[in-house]
Amino acid sequence: MSDFLQHLMSSRAGRALLRRAGVPVPAPLVRHTPGGPAIPGPVLVGGTPKGRLGTAVKGVLADAGAEALTSLPEGGRPAALAFDATGLTGAGALAELYAFTHPVMRGLSPGGRVVVLGDVPGPKPADALAAQALEGFTRSLGKELRGGATCQLLQVGPGAEHLIGSPLRFLLSPRSAYVSGQVVRVEATTASSAPVRWEAPLSGSVAAVTGAARGIGAVVAEVLARDGATVVCLDLPSQEAGLARTAQRIGGTALPVDITAGDAPGRIRAHLRAEFGGVDVFVHNAGITRDRTLARMSPQEWDTVLDVNLGAVHRITATLLAEGQDGPVLRDGGALVCTSSIGGIAGNRGQTNYGASKAGLIGLVRAYAPLLAERSIRINAVAPGFIETDMTARMPLLVREAGRRMNSLGQGGLPVDVAETVAWLAAPATAGVSGQTIRVCGQSLLGA
Known part of the structure; x- marks a missing residue:
């Protein structure tokens, strides 16, 4: 910047x-500041007559210390809107959503939040068309909002009503400043629900972050530590000085390791077992680019990017989950978070290797989610868009400005925006969210 x-x-x-x-x-x-309000202002709450989430929404707001309004006082400006659209059937019923949002759009506070809660589309045509219509509504409204406001759809599966607290708080809060136009699905789970310390949701847990010497990885490590985790920072031996600085700054530990080395998965597993008895959160953040059009790309440029960004992630994840003599090192109820990219969703010219690797991570997450559900382990991905880093600062000016402005918020994000989303996905209270990819891109105009 x-x-x-x-x-x-x-x-x-x-x-x-x-x-x-x-x-x-x-x-x-x-953006979020420690000690600041979880939801900075009153929330106007509405819903359909058949909605099943009204009580749960109001309970979340009360727990967060936010005022829930059912109508606006004269001249009132809500900080957020929350509409329970569950139970909608048929196209005509969508008028209820219009009637709630239309009169108050011009009065939404700067930096406001709009969250629509809906059903997961099911097999009945009338129900499915209404539930799916909410996605087109929220994505479109996100592109209309101004003043740093955002809009999201929270799909809530049957039996998951009690799990909306963490997703709803995140989407209504400053922690989600650069997340907009997203569809987050909450599904029922057998995970036990313990009391949550919202200012330190990772208290008592052990987290590991690859690529933590600098950039986004270093900030992810900082935010996880802020939220109470003991953090193991991993990066290349050549980055040992920066890695040590990150670890010292957050009160964590450093493990210099090349994640593509043949013995890396075993070394990481052995270290986490010996030093901490296991790990609760593992963040696959390390990644590289070797940009070139496919016609000019060397085999080494292809292989290196695919191995660092995708192959190593697969090998390390499998090793963390392997039974071994003393059981898996990733503990039950834990979380895996992979750093994908908007490039893996929309593609970028000159990045066939990078796009393939980042799309592969999305497939890995989707496939692993049902396999890990029995152990209440969540696996998700974040897909950053244009984030202000040393790498983007080296782009040509016009390319850089285009990257910043080609999203609904009209600006680049910060590493902390990615880190806040990672920390939210890592928190045990986000138990109902797994197998998903959350874009941190200000609702990029490219991709879905």
Whole structure:
């Protein structure tokens, strides 16, 4: 974010100057600060007569210390809207959603949140068309909102009503500042529900993060530590100095290791078992690019990217889950989070290797989820869009500005936006979310 345009946007006077020059200026995003309110303002709550989530939604808001309104006072501006659209049947019933949202859209506070809660589309045509219509509604509304506001769809499966707390809090909070236009599905699970310490949801857990020496990985490690985890930071031996700094800063430990080495999975497993007795959260963050069109790409450039981004993830995951003499090192009720990319969803020119590897992670997550459900282990992916890092700072100016602006929020995200989403997926309270890929891209205009 060190270029001239970004510098101007960082001050009120600079933003005013850019507006006078006709340059679109995105709204500053409000992000989470420790000790700040979980949901920063009143939430206008509505729902269908057949909705089954009204009581659960109000309970979540009360637990978060947020005021739930059923109507707006004169001149009132809600910080968020939450609409229980479960039970909708047929096209005509969608008018209830329109009647709730239409009158209040212009009054939504800057940085506001809109969350629609719906059913998982089922086999009955009238029910399925209404449930699926909510996806088109929320994605479209997300592209209409201004002032840093976001819109999401939370699909709640039968029997999962008690599991909406963590997803709903996240989607209504500043932690999800760069997440918009997403569909999050909550399914019933046999995982036990323990009391949640919302300011330290990972308290007492052990987490490991690959690629933690710098960039997004270092920030992921920081946020997991902030949320109470003891963090093991992994990266290449050549990055040992940066790795040590990250570990020292967060009170964690460092394990220099090349994840593509033949003995890496065994070394990681042995270290986690010997030092901590196991691990609760493992974040596959390490990744590389070797960009070139396919016609000019060397076999080494193809193989290296596929092995680091995908092959190593598969091998390490299998080793963490292997029974062995003393059982799996990833404990029951744990979480795996893989860092995919919008490039794995929409594709990018010159990135056939990278796009294939990141799409492969999405397939890995989807396939593993039902296999791990018996042990109450969740596996999900995050798919960052344009995130302000050293890598994006080296892009040509016009390419960089296009990347920043080709999303509904009109700006690049920050590493902390990815880290907040990873931490949410890692938290035990997010027990009903597995097998999914959450885009952290400001609702990129590319991909779905």
